[in-house]
Amino acid sequence: MKPVIAERGEAVAERIPSVRWALASLSLSMLLPSLGTSIANVGLPTLAQAFDATFQDVQWIVLAYLLAITTLIVSVGRLGDITGRRRLLLIGILLFTLASILCGLAPTLWLMIAARAVQGLGAAIMMALTIAFVSETVPKAKTGSAMGLLGTMSAIGTALGPSLGGFLIAGLGWPAIFLVNVPLGVLSFVLVHRYLPADLSKGKANRTSFDTMGTLVLALTLSAYALAMTIGRGSFGPLNIALLLTAVFGAGLFVFTEARTASPLVRLAVFRNPVFSASLAMNLLVATVMMATLVVAPFYLSHALGLDQTLVGLVMSIGPVISILSGIPAGRLVDRLDASFVVIAGLVAMAAGSVAVAVLPGITGYIAAIAMLTPGYQLFQAANNTTVMADISPDQRGVISGVLNLSRNLGLITGASVMGAVFTFSSGAHDIAAAHPDAVHSGMRITFAVAAALIVVALAIATGTCRSRRALGES
Template structure:
């Protein structure tokens, strides 16, 4: 990417402000919606399995399109595409905020997810063209901080807005932020410049479509029915498996594949990606299942649910430095996996016995451990990467994380409904909700142990070579 010889600092600050806001409300798009799920189920007289799609639709669009839109930015121009993505997010937020039915809301949440994919794919790429080289590190840190702030702010802000203005307000807030960001980006982002030395890779249309179909069938197969599993679910999962095979075949023949399958032959890399997906699955389960448990089993209102769910991200931010010191002394992976496993077991048992304090302790342990795991896992993957591989590896890490998020929202949500064994989670008794938590996070603890085993096997294979 060409970097201008001189960069006007006021313009650079305005551009960086617009990119930071992109990172903020892309994260808010997920975390605000999670706390609204019980309210949406009541507002639309919908089942838990149906309102799961408010989260899944966003994640599905973001996961399957983030790599393709990054390449599209190289072809169409990053500034132009980013402005289009912000405008799409704003328009989708407006429609979601006034949606008359749940299915209109879900469809436009997918539009939000596409806008978020564009913003996530292009904000970091645009930093180099907008800020002086000496400030690149600061700018990248600011983007990460704003994304973390969006994740931490979402539950508490969403809970307050639902409690005071209603659930529609959480989406209309995103509209206001998107319009502000669009104005700043249009004013301060520099125009696209051709890069004669750059190689513009074509968009892998076939791979993108097959991945959308495979993940969509997979998520549908795990969410159709009210806690039951029938022939249609089995057919959808079979269709997902067949489509995934076609995707692998298509990627192997593509001139410019969306996923470099050859890199997955590296056992250590594959182990890191699988471990990251499993851990993200567990963390997404807390975000989807948590609001229902807190509102039904512990009888908290929307504002209180939001505050309780915000404690974990805040704890992760505050514990970052001391946790890092422990990781340096004892090993980051060891500390993180121990914390995740202990937190999963605690979350399956402690809330039923100790109420909100039990939930807070377990949730904080898991969130701090998750942040530590992500840092350790990403660093291990990127540390030995050549400059030519970093973009591809970054895309693979994001893809594995998002695949885990989709699995957590669909599969772990289905486990919760099965464990509760109630026709409707909106009328389930506290004992049923506690049973759902035991099953969900008992399985979560197993997944964490599996992630540790895979990671250990990958490192062993790397040492053996």
């Protein structure tokens, strides 16, 4: 029996570093998409000058990337379930890396925008499949810690982008903000190929067909909604309304299509699960609120508190730094406590932080509020992601991860438009840049009062779901 025991011991010894390297590969796959967003934002003024283009035109460098992620993330998640997640993740990393090279070498703005759309496709694959892989590579008891680590890596990418982008542009020129992804992409490809579990081969009889019609309808629907929320710079004109109506019609058509498809892109039955539907709704509401901190805070800090751009950037970096520090502890807390309890605790902290932003005066009050709001967000994210992915069947992990990411992206898009509009309306000024400091301060208070109300709604959903689960458990 000794040789058998020795073999088992060796297997366990080999598995521990493998899990660590697998997590390293997933972490890098999560960092690159968030870095791809934040590092491009800081380069927009330089790119407008380099291509002799208007700011509205160069904004499509960011929009093309975000639109590709939003419209395709569910579809690529489902494609991974069908064709093999490791294979598709490698393709996604390759697309992201090659598109980064094209962006750095692009001779015209529109070629740059096209390359960014391809980069967004690669990012969508990486974001959808990274979370789906957690259940396959990490023991169930450590799922919360893994989700917290991925949240930390996403925060690092967001926080690192502006400073790294500014340094690269100043030292090497704007192509460097895209070419920096190339060595990271190569490293990510090697780690995924080496340490993530290989796809199980499926016979032709067991292969599921891909829902092309559902994919097309969903992509067009999400494109219409995203454009309705982003074009017009906060004002809702006839084009925005037409796009929004198109999105509503498209959503109905998508439901109709999926209900009559033998192999649907998304099984509509999953939305009858109250825990899953509640998690998506909460994810959307929370992302809407977090986007308000990015959209509204710079105007408040500069125009109401009178900080210069250097100080604004420094204060704005506090939130991402707190996210980096709190992500892993939040995940470990999820492993030790009931995930639904951690969701509620995170939302309570976010509600308190939102109220604090609205009522606490000055720069000290703002920092104190962010110090409550941001850890609450990390607690919620780690616990909510763990809850959603806990009992998903292996053949649905990719698409469910895609839907989870989609709800977050829709919240970010909605928050940028709706919370920005609330801020503008409540300040009583058509041009925030020219508004009186008191008006900006008033707009900030009202905006975060609305944000607190949205978190209270999410909290009501969480507590209601928790009670329902307990009732089912007792019965």
